[in-house]
Every structure is written in C-alpha cells, then in structure tokens.
Amino acid sequence: MESANNNKSVKKKITSKYDLDFQPVFRDLRDLEKYFNGFDSALNNIDIDFNYVHNVISLPESTDRIYYSGEYSQNLFHLECTCENFAKKRNVFNKKDVRRICKHLYWKLSNQNLVDKLTLLLSFDSVYFGYKKMVKLNYEKGFVIASYKEGSSWINIYNKEKEWKKFGYGINQKRWSYNSKPSNHKRLEDDINSLFNNILFVKGINY
Numbered sequence: 001m002e003s004a005n006n007n008k009s010v011k012k013k014i015t016s017k018y019d020l021d022f023q024p025v026f027r028d029l030r031d032l033e034k035y036f037n038g039f040d041s042a043l044n045n046i047d048i049d050f051n052y053v054h055n056v057i058s059l060p061e062s063t064d065r066i067y068y069s070g071e072y073s074q075n076l077f078h079l080e081c082t083c084e085n086f087a088k089k090r091n092v093f094n095k096k097d098v099r100r101i102c103k104h105l106y107w108k109l110s111n112q113n114l115v116d117k118l119t120l121l122l123s124f125d126s127v128y129f130g131y132k133k134m135v136k137l138n139y140e141k142g143f144v145i146a147s148y149k150e151g152s153s154w155i156n157i158y159n160k161e162k163e164w165k166k167f168g169y170g171i172n173q174k175r176w177s178y179n180s181k182p183s184n185h186k187r188l189e190d191d192i193n194s195l196f197n198n199i200l201f202v203k204g205i206n207y
C-alpha cells in the first residue's frame with residue numbers, strides 16, 4: 001500500500017510541472033490585469049481549455065486480455081504495455097490520457113478500430129512527434145483542438161467538418177502546411193495567432 005501512495009505523489013508532482021509550462025509569471029498586478037483584458041479582447045470571449053486532456057473512451061471488456069506486439073505485450077482495456085516507453089509515461093500521465101499511449105498501443109487501437117478518429121490523430125502525433133500540449137477552443141458549433149510542443153513553431157489543428165482532420169499551421173510563418181486549410185481558416189488563424197502570440201507566450205515557440 002505504501003508504494004502505491006508513493007506512486008501517486010510522484011505522478012502528481014510531474015503532472016503539475018508539466019502544467020506549469022502554460023502559466024506565465026506576473027511580477028506586477030497590472031501585468032496580470034493586462035493579461036486578462038488582452039485575453040478577452042483577443043479571443044472574442046471564446047471558452048478556452050488551456051490544459052486540455054484528451055481521454056480515451058472506455059473500451060469493451062473483451063479487450064481486457066493480453067495482446068502481443070513483438071517482444072512486448074499490451075492490455076488495451078487498461079491501456080498498458082510492457083515497453084520502456086510506456087513505463088516512462090505511465091508515471092506522468094493519468095490512466096486514460098491519450099498522451100500515455102505508446103506506439104504498440106497506438107497500432108493495436110488503430111488496427112482493431114476501437115477508438116474514434118480524433119483520438120487516433122492525437123495519439124499518433126503524441127507518440128511519433130511529441131505533440132503533448134493541447135488547447136481546446138470551444139466554439140458555438142463544436143470545438144477545435146490545437147496541439148504543440150516546445151521548440152517548434154508548427155502547431156497541429158484538429159478540426160471537424162465531415163470528419164476529424166489534422167492541419168498544420170506555422171505560427172511564425174503564418175501559413176498552413178501544404179496550403180491545406182479548414183473552411184473556417186480565417187477565424188481560426190486570428191484566434192490561433194492571438195492565442196499563441198499574445199497569451200500563451202510559449203517558451204521556445206516564438207524564435
């Protein structure tokens with residue numbers, strides 16, 4: 001029991017370190033006020049979830065068994081794998097968090113057609129490209145997710161029209177990757193530029 005408690009506290013500690021990257025530091029109360037005023041005007045009062053966590057839906061009980069992938073084994077129901085990569089992530093991310101998924105879990109989930117398209121897109125970019133920070137923008141007609149990582153000015157935008165689709169947007173270049181853009185791109189460009197340049201001030205993202 002004691003070791004279980006220890007694990008819990010380690011998990012919380014690392015998760016909050018992760019969360020800290022989103023929080024700007026204010027040395028003056030006036031800066032804080034300016035920050036919130038800028039926030040309201042820049043984003044037209046959109047409801048934004050800055051620490052969005054995308055959870056994998058509960059899978060059927062039939063997936064509570066051992067699957068094999070090379071030398072590693074997985075349990076899809078519990079979203080667990082025996083590989084080293086998963087061992088690192090399990091202490092950082094909560095049980096259903098899409099960022100916990102390793103490549104073995106990703107391929108099993110993908111091949112078995114067990115999860116929705118958005119979950120697959122988010123887990124793929126997390127596993128293979130390290131896009132682990134997510135912001136959710138809630139619009140009147142549905143939501144858009146932006147994922148990013150430090151040191152890259154390319155942001156992934158997940159948008160649903162007929163189905164969920166990923167687009168790449170360069171925050172410095174102010175252009176869409178391969179010129180592929182969603183139909184609501186004008187508003188999204190405004191919101192994404194405001195969000196990343198005026199509000200998040202993400203370390204490393206603006207060089």
Ligand SMILES: [Zn+2]
Nearest residue numbers: 081083102104
């Ligand atoms: Zn694995």
